[in-house]
Amino acid sequence: MFFTPIKVVTFLLGSSLLASGAAVNSSAPINPNPCGTRVTADDIDRAEKALAGIHIPRQGTPAEYTFDVYFNTIAANMTTEGGWIPQSQIDAQMTLLNERYVGTGVSFNYVNVTRIISRYWHETIDADLSQTDDMHRLFKKGGSTALSVYSVGFYDAGLNGYATLPVNYATDPIHDGVVLLFMTVPGGASRDRQGGTLIHEAGHWLGLRHTFQGGCSGVGDGIDDTPPQAEAHFGCPIGADTCPGGGPDPIHNYMDYTNEECRTEFTPGQISLMQSSIVAFRSDPTV
Numbered sequence: 001m002f003f004t005p006i007k008v009v010t011f012l013l014g015s016s017l018l019a020s021g022a023a024v025n026s027s028a029p030i031n032p033n034p035c036g037t038r039v040t041a042d043d044i045d046r047a048e049k050a051l052a053g054i055h056i057p058r059q060g061t062p063a064e065y066t067f068d069v070y071f072n073t074i075a076a077n078m079t080t081e082g083g084w085i086p087q088s089q090i091d092a093q094m095t096l097l098n099e100r101y102v103g104t105g106v107s108f109n110y111v112n113v114t115r116i117i118s119r120y121w122h123e124t125i126d127a128d129l130s131q132t133d134d135m136h137r138l139f140k141k142g143g144s145t146a147l148s149v150y151s152v153g154f155y156d157a158g159l160n161g162y163a164t165l166p167v168n169y170a171t172d173p174i175h176d177g178v179v180l181l182f183m184t185v186p187g188g189a190s191r192d193r194q195g196g197t198l199i200h201e202a203g204h205w206l207g208l209r210h211t212f213q214g215g216c217s218g219v220g221d222g223i224d225d226t227p228p229q230a231e232a233h234f235g236c237p238i239g240a241d242t243c244p245g246g247g248p249d250p251i252h253n254y255m256d257y258t259n260e261e262c263r264t265e266f267t268p269g270q271i272s273l274m275q276s277s278i279v280a281f282r283s284d285p286t287v
Helices: 041-051 087-100 119-124 130-139 196-205 268-281
Strands: 008-011 065-075 106-117 146-152 161-163 178-181
Touching (some): 041 268, 065 087, 065 119, 065 130, 087 106, 087 196, 106 130, 119 130, 130 146, 146 196, 161 196, 178 196
Parallel strands (some): 008 106, 065 106, 065 146
Antiparallel strands (some): 161 178
16 A cells, blocks of 8 residues: 655646647557667676676575655646546556565655646657657656656557666666556556556666567577577467577566566566666665
8 A cells, every 4th residue: 555645746738848730649559568678789788797797695585675766647638548647556556566576675665746747748758859858857856776657648659668777877867767658557548558567667677678688699688597589479378489499488577578467577587687787776876
């Protein structure tokens, strides 16, 4: 159960945010789980160099870390269809997020929600756009240990979410966080996602890659106990094995795209990588 702090309601209705002629759409897209998180070869190289110097001692349970979470709902209007997420759905999302990270050493502390009304932002936010830069600049909160979550409509992007990687925090702290399709929270209108998208994106925020990163060759997701996987899976294809050697594809992993009920686990190797990434990139709340 989460206690609701005082809400900060911010109305951004000026011409700088509501562009004239902005498209009006009747409904936002619903997609299985297109994740827009970008993991480049340079990201992987820099992360591996930094993590090479991190030693996590063997222990029975992972070290405990708690991250403050700040929600920012970017709505077209004050209706659930327009992106105005009820507090009950935010509370349900936080409960599910903490349940699914049990055993990783990671927990999340909900702080508050800022509600912003801008139809233009709601419909057009995507990575590398000027309005997205404005959103982060105005509403990013906290340092490296604070998770800012922005919920939008993704009309143009057609995504369910994307996240930044911890290796990029030092050079780009303003953009740090997760941008989420508002329909994917528990109780939202998505047919396919009921809270699992934030679990997946928070994994990226803590340093995890997709289980299908790089296909069957190369370093893949950098985790020894997630067998290589040629491509993303949808549904729950039991027994799928798309790469020779290593065993069946990790279809039950939160970092694949399988159905909500199919994704149930992080592996010990992923937990170790999250722990190392926290020490390397997210251990100082003042940064």
